[in-house]
Amino acid sequence: MFMDDTQWLSQREQEAWVRFAAVLELLPSALDTQLSKDSDLTHFDYFCLSTLSETPTRILLTSELASRTNATLPRLSRVLTKLEKREYITRTPCKRDRRATEVALTEAGWNKVVASAPGHVTEVRRLVVDALEPNEIDQLANISAKLLSRLDPEQRVIASSPLYRRQQPDTGKD
Structure with missing residues (x-):
């Protein structure tokens, strides 16, 4: 006899999930549109460049950049080739490990x-931050941290790290 042990979503859980799924689908496209129009970059291009810019030396190993951006090496390689052609980054063999490649942000x-x-x-700010009350920003941060703890238990993506908040510059707007 077949028994369905699935714990189906309640009506409220279903509503929350469907709305959240819609945000997951719509937000990346909206960010891509703005960056493409204003800067001739995709959101992922920008994410790679900004990730490099946030390191003290502006240099990361390709594997580390892939981890921080949650990219596969083939996807990252294609993006880095494009960014290198535009002279936004350089790639050089790592001096410590010739099998590894360093990615450096250029001037x-x-x-x-x-x-x-x-x-x-x-x-x-327009799409996310200003739509929320200050306490909702805290809730979003806490909810995102909880989801990331399940999605990225190895804390490969820098936002998954419990130290992430302390690594951010204090803008005085908390």
Whole structure:
């Protein structure tokens, strides 16, 4: 005899899930649209450049950049090839391990991040931050951390780390 042990979603859980799934589908496209129009970058291009810009040396191993951006190596390689052609990054063999490759943000890449950041932040604020009350921002951060603990238990993506908040510069707007 077949028994269905599935714990189906309640009506409220289903509503929350469907709305959240819609955000997951619509937000990346909206961010891509803004960055493409204003900066000739995709959101993932920007994410790679900004991830490099946030490291003290502006250099990461390809494997580390892939981990921090949750990218497969083939996807990251295609994006890095494009960014390298535009002279935003360079790739060189790692001096410590010749099997590894270092990705470095160039001055042009730094300038691209600096020029792109205001429009991107404005769009993030318009689409997400300004739609929420301050206590909802805290709730979003806490909910996201809980979801990331299940989605990324190895804490490969930097946002999954419990230290992430402390690594961010204090803007004085908390």
